[in-house]
Amino acid sequence: MFQNINNYAARSVSLTVEETALFNEILEYRKVPKKTRLLAAGDICNFEAYVNKGCIREYIIDENGVEVTLQFAIEDWWVSDLASFQDQSPCTMYIETLEDCELLILTRDSKERLLTEVPKLERMFRLMLQRHLTVVQKRLFKTISTTAMEKYLEFINRYPSIPQRVPQHYIASYLGISPEFLSKLRARNLKK
Template sequence: MYGPLLAHIAQYVSLSEAESDLLQTYLGHQIIARKEHVLVEGQVCTANYFVLRGCLRTYLVNEKGTEQTIQFGIENWWLTDYASLDNQVPSQFYMQATENAEVVVLEKRVQEELFRQLPQLERYFRILLQKAAAAALFRMKLLYSLSGEARYHHFNDHFPAFVQRVPQYMLASYLGFTPEFLSKIRAKVGHR
């Protein structure tokens, strides 16, 4: 069950068989139905989720009551609200499955003990956080420097299967425009 996670970890750090076995004793497993939430605004985030199968998203609800998708997590991606998880404060976000999903769960309550016993996992998570920070900065650059249509084309060129996988209103929200604008872009592309 944890094979994909162990393979992902092996891309960054080495674990012996005994260490891999120990790691697995700290992990949980959860099946999440489409549209089910693993975190809602106001709740304290208690875990980090590694997606084995499916897709999750992180979103907020703005003052107009509109959902704004800020992040997706697909196979081999971690997803959590670090501000809530690390500081044990209420989250400002929602985390929801956009399709049926299966995740590995690393609970906050066991994380420090796990890192103490397997310090190379701290390195693994540091590398992932550095990559996530770089990706977030790049996303901000795209939001501020490209037109909506250019953002769509960039995303579609780099993640074509993903564009077909998530509901269009969520994709539009993630790219920073309305579903109607996305429909216009897609109609235009279809006429080329």
């Protein structure tokens, strides 16, 4: 159950057997069924969750009532509303499972305990945040500077397993296009 997250941590830090055992002890294992809302706009986010198995979607609802997908989180990714978690302020996004999921959860208190007792894990979380910020910056740049076809090709290249796992209208929402236009892009790409 902890092998994946232990491998994740090992890419950033070297933990002793005792530190690894404490890390695993502090994490809360949770099975969550498909189509479960983990967080709703207005809630205070009280978790950071490592996706051990499954697929999760983060989204907002715009002023026209349209769902806009911000991110998909699959195995070996973390999911949370970082601003709400950090500041204990109401969140603006929704987080829901798209598949049956197995999550490893840290609450604010358990994360604080973990970082107090295993301070070197600060490095893992710092690197995680840096990678997340890099992905967000690249996505923002691509959103404003590339064509819909380029965005689609980048998406399937970067996340090859997601198109087989999530409904196409969620991918269209992530790309900022209609499901019909996504179908046209997919057909055009297949002809090449």
